[in-house]
Amino acid sequence: MYRLPLSSLLLFLLVDRTPADSLQEGMRDLHSRFSLSLYQSLSSGLNQTNLIVSPLSVALSLGLLQLGARGNTLTQLEETLGYNVQDPHVRDFLLLSGSSLNSSEGVKLLQTCSLLVHSSVLVQRDFLHSAASWFNVNVVQANLQSPRRERPERRNDEPWPLSGSSSSGELSGSGDPQPSDSPWWPSWVQMALVNTVSFRGAWQKQFVFTHTQNLPFLLSNGTTIKVPMMHQASDVRFGQFRTGAEQRYTVLELPYLGQSLSLQLVLPSDRRSPLGPLEEQLGPRHIWSWDAGLRKTRMDIFIPRFKMQNRFNLKSVLPVMGISDAFNPTTADFSRISEEGLYVSDAFHDVRIEVTEDGTKAAAATAMVLLKRSRAPVFKADRPFLFLLRHSKTGSILFMGRVMNPVDQSS
Incomplete structure (x- = not known):
């Protein structure tokens, strides 16, 4: 698995190329390293099963957490991804990788990132403003601790996160929405990151x-x-x-x-x-x-x-990659989101793909x-x-x- 310090990005900017070319090559390298590290972490121990993950979607979700993090929590997010999303050039690269896709003919990508915060938490206005400029992000305040809570509204065909989830990082869940009185995170949750992505695209030359x-x-x-x-x-x-x-x-x-x-x-x-x-x-x-x-x-x-859909709880996978403080209630520092001592109790990733004629x-x-x-x-x-x-x-x-x-x- 790959870990790259934040300073690595700067090395790519010193080569004798235009700044735009250097940044693109550096970001491509960092993103490839993160993608392979994420994939290899998830595939470990699951050698006989189909597997799919969206590295870009997970990276965009972790970028959202960067916007709200400080201290060592921020440092771990930066070192795992290899960059700081506050850099406008980095943000332009990431948004180009995501936002241009739905403008392509014959391509439909549904990617959502929702940060669910308990309704009693006072969220910083600066964070809400920063999150609003991020890629297809929703910051939703909801009652996450009620034994019978309603789920936030979703668009049609938007997949729900892991049902019957655990913190094991293993694939599980039926894919069907659970009854409203069946909680899909623990009763003490104050913040949860929910990421969903699906893709459909037409071939340049279709199969018959x-x-x-x-x-x-x-x-x-x-x-x-x-x-x-x-x-x-x-x-x-x-x-x-x-x-x-x-x-x-x-x-x-x-x-x-x-x-x-x-x-x-x-x-x-x-x-x-x-x-x-x-x-x-x-x-x-x-x-x-x-x-x-x-x-x-x-x-x-x-x-x-082939057609497949995987659901992950990334809570045990991301710490292996270097992001541990974010999930620890005593060390997490998301004071840019709120001063009320938030930490990420769960990080769900739901991804699906279908390849046909x-x-x-x-x-x-x-x-x-x-x-x-x-x-x-x-x-x-x-x-x-x-x-x-x-x-x-x-x-x-x-x-x-x-x-x-x-x-x-x-x-």
Whole structure:
């Protein structure tokens, strides 16, 4: 896992480039390190399950906490992220990574961050003003300690946080809203951070429904199942790479409509190689090498449909990454939010994604067809693989995850 001191950002600004280019490269490095650290912390001990997380969304949520923090609490947030969101250039970079997405044709990103504060707490006006300028943030005062409390209103289709949650950081919950008399945080809570994100995007070149076939997918335990495998022959960016341990792997990039976003699929080259070592060895320099090393190639592409949703309570994960004071009632310093001794008792992250033929939603039964063999090289994701959904201009990782079983939709 990666920890980077705040001073690291300054080093990137000293290179012989324009300030804008230097800042973008520095922020891309810091964000990649944070993204991989978050992903690897969450994936530890969950080797056989599908997994998805939105590093950009979590970073924006932690940025909101930075706005309200002081002292060592602020220092830990800065060192884990690698930057201070009070810097206007940093804020511009983060907001560009998020706010420009919904303006892209065929792309819909729903990202919300809500800081729920108990109704008796007096919130500082300066913090409310700062939070209002942050990305899609709501500061909501509600009765968090009533045994029968009403939940704050939400938009249609906005996912609720972890139901039946614990502080374990494990995946759990059914995804269904719980009854209003079933509390989803403890009775002593005075502040909770709730982050939700979902994405739908149309492919630059859509897969054809009638080309989808039920084909074998090799699970990590050695058994084979049949899954709906999408197919297209297309010119895509493709490359072959090696890790530091000389494990060979391939990367395929599929752009979404408008080409501001792309999905990168990462697959071990050897069918017998498990995915775990590649996950552990993957570092920021590998991700940077893809940007220069991918080449346009005519390929036959086979990837499975998949849909997944994960819910996390980050309370045990973020301290491992260096953010501990924020969750400790005796050391937390959020005096920029309120002088009443607030601390974060829970941090929920709810994320979902669906990959289908048109990039949005499968709507018809699969038709079985025979596809002609071609002489083009083949990329066939018929075994566990990683995926990263990235913003082309900034390199930010919106989503990162793995597919261990394409037909398993449990969270």
